[in-house]
Amino acid sequence: MAANAHEAKMAHPRMAAGALFFDDAGRVLMVEPTYKDYWEIPGGYVETGESPLHAASREVREELGITPPIGRLLAVDWAPNEAEGDKVLYLFDGGQLSREQLASIALQPEELKNFEFLTPEQITERTISRLARRILAAAEARNESAPVYLEHGQKPESRAA
Helix, strand or coil, rough: CCCCHHHHHHCCCCEEEEEEEECCCCCCEEEECCCCCECCCCEECCCCCCCCCHHHHHHHHHCCCCCCCCCEEEEEEEEECCCCEEEEEEEEEEEECCHHHHHHCCCCCCEEEEEEEEEEEHHHHHHCCHHHHHHHHHHHHCCCCCCEECCCCECCCCCCC
């Protein structure tokens, strides 16, 4: 197979990374974007030469104005999308924010208008279903020893090799 034919068969997904932050009741911090009609988590696209972990940290700093340590990987989600192309999405554990960190949040005004800690039910109500599934699976993975692998926000059926 010619190199360019082989290259054409290879996936070239866009990557995005975000962080889940929790309060003492286990609710997840969500942000309300100015440019979408549903809530999101802090995060965004991985830039050229940047690792997913670095992208998550950068996006949290840009969007929330804070620099908390970002913890372990909670979930990886394969999310093909006909309109936007294939994506691989990484969710990291941002842990529980201190009172000082919460008080220091300064939302990026051109992108975000609000933030709030939400219950699983509120997450399902305020965001699109595949994102809600991804967030809830990642939050559940905090209690596991390994990250969860998802496709469209769901654990895939076992497949024979």
